[in-house]
Amino acid sequence: MRLVFADTLTHEDAKRNIAHTFQVPPAITRLRIELTHEPHHATGAEYPNQISLSLFDPDGFRGARHNNRDQTVLLSGGSATPGYLPGEIVEGTWTVVLDTHRIVPQDQLAYRITVNMDSDPIEEPTPRFEPGPIVPRGPGWYRGDLHGHTLHSDGSWDVPQFVRHARDNGLDFVTLTDHNTVSGLAELDSLRGDDLLTIGGMELTTYYGHALALGTREWHEWRAGDGQAMAEIARSILEKGLLFVVVHPRSPGDPACTGCRWEFDEIMPGPAPAVEVWNGAWHQYNEDGLQLYYRWLNEGHRLVATAGSDIHRPPAPGAPSPAANVVYAEELSESGVLDAIRQGRLYLSSGPDLRLTAADDSGTVAMMGDSVARSESIYVHAEWRNTESGDSLRLIVDGTPYEERDVGEAHDDSWTLAGDSTRWFLVEVRDADGALRAITNPIFVE
Ligand SMILES: [Zn+2]
Ligand SMILES: [Zn+2]
Structure with missing residues (x-):
C-alpha cells in the first residue's frame, strides 16, 4: 500500500510543523517513509533548506531525525532508522510532520512524502538493549559531558563510537542529547559500566533557541510557537524532576545556524535553572553567553553555569578541547550528578x-x-x-x-x-x- 503527500512551500512556510495523517490498517509489519524536497539547496542560496521529519503513531512519538542528508525512514517491530523507535506498527491514525527549520527565500520548494506499508511477515530479532550494570561510586569530584550528538540526529558517529570517545577521554559520565529524539538512549544505557555513567537527554531544538532536558528517557514536546508555550514546556520538564538547560544562548542564529540563538524573551532566564555558558571550544559567542549569564546573576537570578562539548563526530587531530563539567556529587549516579548540578556544585574546565x-x-x-x-x-x-x-x-x-x-x-x-x-x-x-x-x-x- 502506498500513499503520497506532496505540496509546495515558500520562505513564508519556514518554522512551521506541517502535519499529514494516514491510516495504518491491521497487520502491517513494515513502514517505509521517504521524504524528498527540491531544491535541496537552491541555486545561489548560501544555505540549504533544512527540513526534518517527525513521526507519531496512535500512542505518541515514534521518532524524528534532524538530519538533512538521509530522510528515508524504515520502521518495523525489531528495527528502525536512527532517530526513530522500533516497535509494533500499530493500527490506527499515524501522523508525519514536516518540521521546516529553514526554507531559504526562493521561488518554491516542492516536497513529496511517500508512505509505503507492507504486511509481509518478517523475521527479525527484537533488539533489546539491556541497561549495563553500574555500582554508584561515593562522594567525590566527577568529570563529564552534558551535551552530545550521534547519527540519531545530525551527528556522524554511532552510539558505541560516541561512548568509546567518552571513555578514551577519561570521563566519569556522559550524556546523549540528540535533537528532538531519544532513540539512541537505550543503546547508550546498554554501554554504561562501573567506569562510565550514562545520562539520558534530549536537545529541544526549537526554531527560537535550544535547550536540554537532562535525565530523560522520554521525548518532550519542543514545538513552542512563543515564549509562553516554551516556558510551560520548561516547567513541565522541571516538574518531572529533570533538568532544563538553555544552551549556547548567544550562538549565531538565522540563517547560518537556524534556531540556534536563544530568542524566547519570556525565558531570560524565566524558569530555566541553568545555562550552558561554554559550548564546544571557547568562542566569542560563549563570551557573549557568559556575559549574559553574569547579567542574569546581577538581576538576582540564582542560575547554574554548565558546559557541553556539543560533539557531533570524532574531533579533528589537534582540535581544542571542549570543557568538561567537574561536579562534586554525593554519588556517581544520574540523580547524584543532576542534584549536584542543580545545586551549582561544579566548575567547568578544559584543563585546570x-x-x-x-x-x-x-x-x-x-x-x-x-x-x-x-x-x-x-x-x-x-x-x-x-x-x-x-x-x-x-x-x-x-x-x-x-x-x-x-x-x-x-x-x-x-x-x-x-x-x-x-x-x-x-x-x-x-x-x-x-x-x-x-x-x-x-x-x-x-
Ligand atoms: Zn544546539
Ligand atoms: Zn547540540
Whole structure:
C-alpha cells in the first residue's frame, strides 16, 4: 500500500510543523517513509533548506531525525532508522510532520512524502538493549559531558563510537542529547559500566533557541510557537524532576545556524535553572553567553553555569578541547550528578582543576553553588592545579573583575570582600589570549 503527500512551500512556510495523517490498517509489519524536497539547496542560496521529519503513531512519538542528508525512514517491530523507535506498527491514525527549520527565500520548494506499508511477515530479532550494570561510586569530584550528538540526529558517529570517545577521554559520565529524539538512549544505557555513567537527554531544538532536558528517557514536546508555550514546556520538564538547560544562548542564529540563538524573551532566564555558558571550544559567542549569564546573576537570578562539548563526530587531530563539567556529587549516579548540578556544585574546565570556597565572619564555609551568610567580611579562597604558564586567574565579583593575577608558581590565593555590598563571586582561569580555561560556579552572599 502506498500513499503520497506532496505540496509546495515558500520562505513564508519556514518554522512551521506541517502535519499529514494516514491510516495504518491491521497487520502491517513494515513502514517505509521517504521524504524528498527540491531544491535541496537552491541555486545561489548560501544555505540549504533544512527540513526534518517527525513521526507519531496512535500512542505518541515514534521518532524524528534532524538530519538533512538521509530522510528515508524504515520502521518495523525489531528495527528502525536512527532517530526513530522500533516497535509494533500499530493500527490506527499515524501522523508525519514536516518540521521546516529553514526554507531559504526562493521561488518554491516542492516536497513529496511517500508512505509505503507492507504486511509481509518478517523475521527479525527484537533488539533489546539491556541497561549495563553500574555500582554508584561515593562522594567525590566527577568529570563529564552534558551535551552530545550521534547519527540519531545530525551527528556522524554511532552510539558505541560516541561512548568509546567518552571513555578514551577519561570521563566519569556522559550524556546523549540528540535533537528532538531519544532513540539512541537505550543503546547508550546498554554501554554504561562501573567506569562510565550514562545520562539520558534530549536537545529541544526549537526554531527560537535550544535547550536540554537532562535525565530523560522520554521525548518532550519542543514545538513552542512563543515564549509562553516554551516556558510551560520548561516547567513541565522541571516538574518531572529533570533538568532544563538553555544552551549556547548567544550562538549565531538565522540563517547560518537556524534556531540556534536563544530568542524566547519570556525565558531570560524565566524558569530555566541553568545555562550552558561554554559550548564546544571557547568562542566569542560563549563570551557573549557568559556575559549574559553574569547579567542574569546581577538581576538576582540564582542560575547554574554548565558546559557541553556539543560533539557531533570524532574531533579533528589537534582540535581544542571542549570543557568538561567537574561536579562534586554525593554519588556517581544520574540523580547524584543532576542534584549536584542543580545545586551549582561544579566548575567547568578544559584543563585546570579549580576549587572555590568562602567563609563568613563566623567561619562557616561554603562551596561553589552554596550561599555564605552576609557578614562584615567574606573570606574567599581559591586553589588551582594543572594551569599553564601564561594563565591568569580572575576573581569576578558581581560580574566585574575584582582582581586578576598570574597563576605563576602559586596554587592558591585568598581575598577579603566587603560583606555588605557583595552579592556573588566566582573565579575564572584565562589563557594569555583571554580565552577561558576554567570557571567555577558562583558562591552567593545572602
Ligand atoms: Zn544546539
Ligand atoms: Zn547540540
